[in-house]
Amino acid sequence: MPMQPVTATDPLAHSGDVVQGNLAQLKTLFPEAFTEGKVDFDVLKQLLGGAVEEREEKYGLNWHGKRRARQLALTPSTGTLRPAPEDSVDWDTTQNLMIEGDNLEVLKLLQKSYAGKVKLIYIDPPYNTGKDFVYPDDFRDNIKNYQRLTGQVDGEGKATGSNREANGRFHTDWLNMMYPRIRLARDLLSQDGVFFASIDDSESANLKCILDECFGEENFIDTLAVEMSTTSGPKTVNAQQGTIVKNVEFVYVYRKSAAFDERPHTPLLDGIDFYDTHYSAWLNDDRTLGSLSDALLADEKIRADIIKYGLGDRDGFSIKSINKLLTLSDNAKTFIEANLEKIARIDRAPVSAQGRATEIGIWQSFEADHRTYFLTTLANGNLQALMPLSLNYRMSDDYKARFGRTVIRGDLWKGFHQDMGNVAKEGDVVFANGKKPIRLIKQLIKWSNSEKDGIILDFFAGSGTTAHAVMQLNADDGGKRSFITVQLPEILDPNDKEQKAAVDFCDEINKPRNIAELTKERIRRAAKGIKSENKAWDGDKGFRVLKLDSSNLHAWDATSATLEKDLVDSAEHIKTDRVETDVLYELLLKLGLDLCVSMQQRVVEGKTVHAIGGGVLMACLDTRIDAAEAEALAMGIVQWQRELKTEGEVTCVFRDSAFGGTDAQGRPAADVAKTNLSKILEQHGIANVRSI
Ligand SMILES: C[S@@+](CC[C@H](N)C(=O)[O-])C[C@H]1O[C@@H](n2cnc3c(N)ncnc32)[C@H](O)[C@@H]1O
Structure with a gap:
């Protein structure tokens, strides 16, 4: 076969073509609905029977531009990603990527390489509060639009404005921005992948609707309510005047498919401050059942503390006083932690233990459902299980993680207000656009990614918290996760009070004044910091930087107004300023x-x-x-x-x-x-x- 030149219609000339992918999938399911390569809707409708919705008034969220937003996701990118080794760390060996650019184009460009390969996506998009910037896509030429917005053509470029409520398209603009990105992101997820999106009240209802549409309602897992602040400081005054003040933000959790449920997940644990007095039985070595009160009294040092603090006498200590004792006596605390297997709560026997018999007042161990239970029979003849304290005495996932009694967390994620108090310092870069706590993202990853591997993507990277969290978690648990993080080089405005400190920071590190520089600097500093705290960590501390730009090839610039002329004139297809x-x-x-x-x-x-x-x-x-x-x-x-x-x-x-x-x-x-x-x-x- 002679050497084939690549033309504008060649598959090599395009990023992943979502429409072609959709058609291929449809064809495998319904080959009879295709005629000469085109879809025959009449046949398709017949094949789908009564499941076709043909009424004019349909259920679902609609807004001006939705059709176009969908189309935008389907249009292949005409851009490319150019390597920037000078900005990167460990270029030759790293598996991590930091991509500088508009995430819509980047998500399109990633399709061919990463469709179905990403294990976890976390996003923290602009919340549309009226102060944050909502990227205006341009259907005709989004790469030029990007270059204009980021100051790469037409001179300096301008610091980006925000989406104001008064503009009459407030929610519409936000939805038009979010919809195609979520649609494309979904295709990058693996079948067992999971998607998290942070949001607050401003757009939570709209975001839920588009997530339901893009992922399918059946793939909605939960809405986490994350406690980001308490009713304190200035909020107290408002609260005292009867205002319901805001304490939570939300994280929507979606899976790509039911395959996600087949993977094991790691429960997260919240610490409990008090001792649960139900744990009052003591398993004596001779297999008789005793009480914790007696066991505590039998320890000489603890008995002395009980007497010293007036909590009992030589012969009597009530378990009701144990919380007081534990706050006063380190000896008692140490004793409890050393005897977690011997202290137990009396509970109903598991179904699998029915029919077993034990002697009254004697305990014996019993294996069921991959757990060790202890059984005993009470004086009234009832068979009971003895649940050892060790079963829920664990390291908590709290702000200051501690070893102690824990409960498994549900969808109320308390205590992140403590992290917020310190978040400005996290990552060692100045970032005023809504940094998230590292612990929040680490815990989302920890819960859903017990395999400790795979690609983790954040395409609204901001200061780079997700990249930081991935490296930190890898250092904590020996994981081999990698990250792809995408951030717009959004220009910082020295005249904006809130951005001034970030501008000064960029000047200090001698970098251009834009947010992508903050992301890169944070990842560099985070890797160094983690390494200095974990000398033994030999995980991936690097990242390759790629930057969005127009294609390197004239012929592939399919949106060019003079495309035909370009093709004829250009004996050299590769642009002269490219390497x-x-x-x-x-x-x-x-x-x-x-x-x-x-x-x-x-x-x-x-x-x-x-x-x-x-x-x-x-x-x-x-x-x-x-x-x-x-x-x-x-x-x-x-x-x-x-x-x-x-x-x-x-x-x-x-x-x-x-x-x-x-x-x-x-x-x-x-x-x-x-x-x-x-x-x-x-x-x-x-x-x-x-x-x-
Ligand atoms: C709320 S911040 C994310 C903060 C981040 N979670 C952190 O902890 O630092 C949203 C980020 O998305 C970026 N962004 C907005 N539109 C974008 C786009 N079209 N492409 C890439 N990044 C974008 C903004 O510049 C901003 O830094």
Whole structure:
């Protein structure tokens, strides 16, 4: 097969095409609903029977622009992601990504490489409070729009304005911004993946509606109410005047599919301050049942404390006084913790213990449902279970985690107001746009990701808390999770009181004044901080930075007003201001390869050849390949390919304009060189040879 040039209609010329993906899925389910490649709606309706909604008034949230927002998610991106090794840490080895750009374009560009591969998504979008910035997408040319907004064209760019309630499209603008992003994010999740979104009252109702629509109501798991503040300080005055003050924010939890439920989840534990006096039985070593009160009195030091604090005498201590005793006597506290297996609560016997008999007042152990129970029979003849205190004496997940009595947390997440008191300091960067506590995100991950691996994505990264939380949790539990974090280089305004400190911070670290710089700086500092506190941690402390930009190739700039002319005029398809690694990254995106793959290079026949992803992609982007060099170059590539022992299909790419001039017989050298190269590569099993 001759070498194929990549044209604007080539799949290699696009980021993941969601429409094509949808059609392919539909076709596997209903092949009979397709006629000559198009969907026959009449047949499809027949196949779906009574499940088709045809009434004009339909249930669901509607707003002006919804159709367009849906369309926006389906339109492939014309942009690319350019590597920025100078901003990155451990470029060659890291599996983490920080992507600078508008997340709509980025989510589109990630489709080919990451569809179905992300385990967890957390987002903390602008809440639409009237003060925060809501990104205005531009349907005609979103990359230009992005470049304009971020000051990359038309001079300096402006600090971004906020969505004001008075603009008449307040909720509409927000929904138009959120809908396509959530739609695209869903496709990135793995079948067993989970999605979390933080929100407050401003848009919680609307967000719930679009999440239900994008994920399906059946995949809604819960709404967490997170206590972010208490009724104190200025709030007290309002509360005293009868205002219901705000204490909570919400986190919506959705799964991609029921496969999420099959994965084990880690319950989170909240500490309890008091001792539960139901735990009053004592399992003596001779298997008789005694009382905790007697056991405490039998300990000389504790008996002395009981007498000293007037809580009993030599012969009597009531379990009702144990909470007081524990606040006063360290000896008693130590005793309890040393005897968690011996202290027990008397409870109903499990169903699996029915029919068993024990002697009255004697305990015996019993295994059921992967747990050890202790059974006894009371004087009235009732069989009872003895639940040891060790079963709910654990390290809590509280602000200052402590070992003690715990309860399993439900959807009321208390105590995060304590973290909020310290949040400004977390991550060691100045960020005024709503930093979330690291502990909140760590706990969402901890609950849902007991495998301790997989990709965790946050596409409204802000200061980079999610990246920080991923590294911190990996250091805590030895996990191997990686992160992808996306942040707009939103320009900071020195004249805005709230942003001034962040502007000064950027000046101090000698970086441009935008939010993406804060994200990167936080991740760098977080990695160093975690390492200095956990010397033994040898996890991934790096990240590759990629930046959104227009495509590297003229021909692929499919929205260009002068596209046809560009194609004819441009013998050189690669833009002159782009370097080889830019093009390699565009190829990774378009071939759907992992963006953290290994990249090797070698000089073959005087030309630099790149082997990417262990040789899945071989690329030589040299500007000149003569007919006389083609054979040796092809053989060199084949040789290297063999050494790499690549599994799966291999794509080989060359620069189209490299094949120029004429050969000895006066024939156009392009044809000869291209044909020779392709032939040799094909003979050695590399059939997919392309020029760009
Ligand atoms: C509420 S903040 C997130 C704060 C973050 N959770 C933290 O703890 O620092 C939302 C962030 O989303 C960013 N953002 C807004 N629109 C965006 C877009 N279209 N693409 C990427 N980031 C965007 C904003 O710049 C802001 O930093």
